[in-house]
Amino acid sequence: MDISAAPPDYYDVVVIGGGLIGHGIAWEARRSGRTVALVDDAPGTGASWAAAGMLAPVSELHYQEEELLALMLEASGLWPEFAAGLAGGSDGSKTDGGGTGYLTTPTLAVGADAADRRALADLRAAQQACGLAVEPLTVREARNREPLLSPGISCAFDIPADHQVDPRRLLARIGSLLATDSGFTAVPRRAAGLLWQGGRVAGIRFEGGGELRAGETIVANGLAAAELQGLPGGLSLPLRPVYGDILRLRVPARLRPLLGSTVRGLVRGVPVYIVPREDGTVVIGATQREDAPSEASAVSAGGVYQLLRDAQQLLPAVAELELLEATARARPGTPDNAPLLGRVANAGSGQDVEGLIIATGFFRHGVLLTPVAAAICRALLDGQPDPRWAGFRPDRFSSRRPVSPAHDLSVRDASPADASAKDRTTA
Numbered sequence: 001m002d003i004s005a006a007p008p009d010y011y012d013v014v015v016i017g018g019g020l021i022g023h024g025i026a027w028e029a030r031r032s033g034r035t036v037a038l039v040d041d042a043p044g045t046g047a048s049w050a051a052a053g054m055l056a057p058v059s060e061l062h063y064q065e066e067e068l069l070a071l072m073l074e075a076s077g078l079w080p081e082f083a084a085g086l087a088g089g090s091d092g093s094k095t096d097g098g099g100t101g102y103l104t105t106p107t108l109a110v111g112a113d114a115a116d117r118r119a120l121a122d123l124r125a126a127q128q129a130c131g132l133a134v135e136p137l138t139v140r141e142a143r144n145r146e147p148l149l150s151p152g153i154s155c156a157f158d159i160p161a162d163h164q165v166d167p168r169r170l171l172a173r174i175g176s177l178l179a180t181d182s183g184f185t186a187v188p189r190r191a192a193g194l195l196w197q198g199g200r201v202a203g204i205r206f207e208g209g210g211e212l213r214a215g216e217t218i219v220a221n222g223l224a225a226a227e228l229q230g231l232p233g234g235l236s237l238p239l240r241p242v243y244g245d246i247l248r249l250r251v252p253a254r255l256r257p258l259l260g261s262t263v264r265g266l267v268r269g270v271p272v273y274i275v276p277r278e279d280g281t282v283v284i285g286a287t288q289r290e291d292a293p294s295e296a297s298a299v300s301a302g303g304v305y306q307l308l309r310d311a312q313q314l315l316p317a318v319a320e321l322e323l324l325e326a327t328a329r330a331r332p333g334t335p336d337n338a339p340l341l342g343r344v345a346n347a348g349s350g351q352d353v354e355g356l357i358i359a360t361g362f363f364r365h366g367v368l369l370t371p372v373a374a375a376i377c378r379a380l381l382d383g384q385p386d387p388r389w390a391g392f393r394p395d396r397f398s399s400r401r402p403v404s405p406a407h408d409l410s411v412r413d414a415s416p417a418d419a420s421a422k423d424r425t426t427a
């Protein structure tokens with residue numbers, strides 16, 4: 001259902017933000033039998049539009065991020081069932097993932113020069129120490145699997161557990177399933193802030209006026225989460241944009257299949273990846289820059305050059321592909337690279353603020369983490385939080401635990417917490 005003029009004025013759950021995280025949460029909340037409204041004036045156009053869709057807990061391991069690794073592994077374990085649920089129960093993993101492009105094809109990590117080989121070998125040692133499967137291949141073995149790889153690569157490692165999905169198709173699939181669901185409403189408007197009543201969050205206020213009441217409000221609008229008015233006083237959501245350029249290319253018929261595996265390379269110390277899709281396209285990504293472009297979606301010429309140059313060094317046939325698209329978006333980064341996910345405490349009572357869940361800051365991993373974010377929110381809605389994920393509480397960076405605004409907010413009634421919200425937008 002898509003209602004812009006006069007939505008019903010109460011839902012069990014309202015989700016602010018229709019990226020992959022918001023869609024996944026809305027989907028899971030509907031599966032629990034709750035009525036759901038998803039509020040976004042431009043759904044699917046944020047970071048989720050750019051993402052490559054690698055489901056890569058092993059390749060994405062970084063030193064001293066063990067807790068995040070546990071979350072990524074949990075997500076990876078949920079993916080087959082999540083994809084099957086979206087496919088209507090069939091196991092689509094060997095074909096097109098039931099319309100989502102979910103594929104259990106493996107990943108190859110390759111290095112360009114001797115220093116890259118040493119760096120990947122060190123990373124493999126760390127991955128193995130965490131119990132992750134990463135097997136060295138000779139260059140000949142790697143080229144037997146992927147004949148178009150350059151004979152000049154310095155090393156190769158097989159990573160069978162890192163898979164992929166097509167984020168745009170995933171968004172479209174969840175969106176189309178929800179659209180025919182009478183318990184779901186897509187509201188194509190922008191949330192201005194939270195609505196408070198009786199010391200708890202009672203829904204949202206819209207930009208331009210109006211409100212929507214809900215039993216639970218889930219803040220899932222990515223980088224813009226900290227801009228919402230009426231966030232609990234004292235709550236700091238230290239989100240920062242980490243821009244990424246990414247390319248989509250078509251493989252000419254004579255070169256298909258270009259690759260059977262996702263290739264993640266290190267070229268003179270700089271990462272690059274090539275993700276082959278079943279439709280004969282590939283995704284090459286991604287830069288990571290923290291500059292301040294004139295527009296959030298401005299593509300860096302230097303970034304495009306670097307991606308094509310490095311991908312071509314690993315896979316010379318890249319030069320023969322047709323460039324379809326260059327896109328840039330900002331990842332919602334946090335100081336510890338982990339999401340801000342869960343309820344927030346009220347300093348006065350020490351209890352969690354009722355009616356409010358935060359789900360943002362998914363940085364480089366939002367596609368992978370979509371099913372686990374949805375599952376964690378479902379458990380919170382059910383009043384059964386999983387203690388394993390308490391370390392991702394959104395108030396972990398707040399100097400003092402949040403308090404509710406001093407008095408109730410309504411459409412016409414702003415509070416001091418409202419006025420200070422803008423100051424928190426930059427971490």
Ligand SMILES: Cc1cc2nc3c(=O)[nH]c(=O)nc-3n(C[C@H](O)[C@H](O)[C@H](O)COP(=O)(O)OP(=O)(O)OC[C@H]3O[C@@H](n4cnc5c(N)ncnc54)[C@H](O)[C@@H]3O)c2cc1C
Pocket residue numbers: 016017018019020021022039040041042043044045046047048049050051052053054055189190191192220221222223224225243244245246285286328329330331332359360361362363364365366367368369
């Ligand atoms: C180049 C690139 C490559 C990536 N590759 C991968 C990858 O391979 N694997 C992986 O796991 N992750 C990847 N990521 C990360 C992933 O894309 C993000 O972590 C994920 O998309 C975040 O999803 P989200 O729903 O939180 O945010 P977004 O997709 O940014 O969605 C936020 C939504 O909120 C809406 N919104 C904002 N403000 C409001 C408001 N006030 N009211 C209503 N709606 C609002 C916006 O319109 C938007 O639709 C990549 C990211 C980039 C940029």
